[in-house]
Amino acid sequence: MDVHFEDLRSWKNPKARVKVMRGHFVTTHSHVNTYIDLSTMKSRCNNARETAKVMAEPYLATTEVDTVVCLDGMEVVGTFIADILSRPGTVSINTGKNISVVSPETDKAGQMIFRDNTRRMIEGQNILIVAGLITTGKTMMQAIESTLYYGGRVNGICAAFSLVSKVAGMDINAVFTQKDVPGYEKYSDGNCPMCTAGQKVDAFVNSYGHSAL
Numbered sequence: 001m002d003v004h005f006e007d008l009r010s011w012k013n014p015k016a017r018v019k020v021m022r023g024h025f026v027t028t029h030s031h032v033n034t035y036i037d038l039s040t041m042k043s044r045c046n047n048a049r050e051t052a053k054v055m056a057e058p059y060l061a062t063t064e065v066d067t068v069v070c071l072d073g074m075e076v077v078g079t080f081i082a083d084i085l086s087r088p089g090t091v092s093i094n095t096g097k098n099i100s101v102v103s104p105e106t107d108k109a110g111q112m113i114f115r116d117n118t119r120r121m122i123e124g125q126n127i128l129i130v131a132g133l134i135t136t137g138k139t140m141m142q143a144i145e146s147t148l149y150y151g152g153r154v155n156g157i158c159a160a161f162s163l164v165s166k167v168a169g170m171d172i173n174a175v176f177t178q179k180d181v182p183g184y185e186k187y188s189d190g191n192c193p194m195c196t197a198g199q200k201v202d203a204f205v206n207s208y209g210h211s212a213l
Contacts, residue, residue, distance in 0.1 A: 005037065022183075023203070024200065030135055033184065034185075035210055041077065042073055042076055048080055054175050059092075059155075059156050068081055068102075069129045071104070072132030077130060081130060082100075102114070124152070126155045127153060128157075133161050136164075140159075141167055144167065157171070
C-alpha cells in the first residue's frame with residue numbers, strides 16, 4: 001500500500017487539522033474512497049485544544065452541558081471542550097461548572113453501555129456528544145439511544161468530520177464536512193463501484209486508525 005497523506009486544515013481555525021489519504025477503505029458500515037486520519041487532532045495537545053475551540057464555539061452562549069460523552073477516542077478533545085465551556089470569565093452559560101467527560105463501553109452485543117460508576121454523570125444530565133468521524137450516522141444513533149436509555153438529555157452533537165448534517169433530527173456541528181474533502185464518497189457494502197471494478201481494498205479503517213492489507 002502506497003501511503004500518501006495530505007494535510008487538511010479547517011478554514012475556521014488552521015490549527016485544527018487532519019490528514020487525508022485516497023484509496024479503497026472498508027469501515028464498520030460502509031466502503032469509502034478517502035481515509036481521514038485524526039491522530040494529530042486526538043493525540044497532540046495543541047491541535048486537540050484548537051479543535052476543541054471550533055467544536056465548543058456553537059455551544060458557549062446557548063447550550064447547557066453537564067457531561068461530554070466522547071466517541072472514537074476523542075477524550076483529549078472532549079476534555080478541552082469541557083474546559084472551554086466552563087472556563088471563568090467567558091460568555092458561556094456553563095461558566096464555573098465541573099463538567100464530566102466520559103466514554104461509553106461497547107459490550108459483546110455491540111451495545112453502548114455506561115457502568116454504574118459513570119451512570120450518575122448521564123442520568124438527568126445535559127449531554128454533548130463528541131465524535132471523531134460520522135459517515136452513516138448509525139454509531140451516533142446508538143450513542144444517542146444509549147444516552148437516552150440512561151436518562152440523559154442530548155443537547156448537542158459535534159464531530160471532527162461528518163458526512164451527514166443531522167442525526168435523529170439534531171444538527172451536527174462538524175469541523176470538516178464533505179465540502180472540505182472534494183471527491184469523498186461513501187458506498188454500502190453491496191454497492192461499491194471500486195469493488196465492482198476489481199480495485200483491491202487498501203485497508204480496514206476505524207476510530208483507532210488504519211490497518212493495511
